[in-house]
Amino acid sequence: MTMTEQYAAHEPARAEIDALRGPALIEFGAPWCGYCLRAQPHLARALQAYPGVRHVKVEDGSGRPLGRSFRVRLWPTLVFLRDGVEVARLVRPDGAEAIEKALRQIGG
Template identity: 25%
Template sequence: MATIDLTEATFPETVGAEGTVLVDFWASWCGPCRAFAPTFSAVSENHPDITFAKVDTEAEQGLAGAAGIQSIPTLMVFRDGILVFSQPGALPAATLEDLVSQVQALDMDDIRRQIAESEADAEVDAGS
């Protein structure tokens, strides 16, 4: 599947959908971003069932700020609307493939349970 471009308007719906979404935050002036782009694109071709998206941080400065992007490239991975990975830096193809496999293998029911427990603990802490 070809990569898609995300904007502030399309980001929430795209990353909030069921399934896996990889988002590459990049800029045209960024050498490491340009070096990572072919790897990101090639891996996307191996996974037509996964959404591979890009955010141009120059065109979408508000979105990059809201996402807390401090260096580029930054890769974020969402699964079923939950952020499960976020890391700055370009990844080699083998590492990106491994990351995709790890994300696909996640037990999302367990992840949701952990989030619910963490939120419940935070509510208890706030109430005391």
């Protein structure tokens, strides 16, 4: 799967995320967030080499249950899952290398 460009129109429920099979990357952020915008080229570069990783882009904010269930505090927060279980997490990544390392950990 390629990188998801747009934030999901509807936030998935935590049960849906926990039920995901295989490698997945949940990206929490906001379309107006400068840190999130700067991370996009790094994400795109890293995800190019991992087409088997499902990328779910979730707009986060106050009162959003999915972000709170993952204890997201800063954007972007990248949560790397394998079969619905968190394996790695990056907050405000500043390069593709750290993202690629986390993708290798989930077997993307």
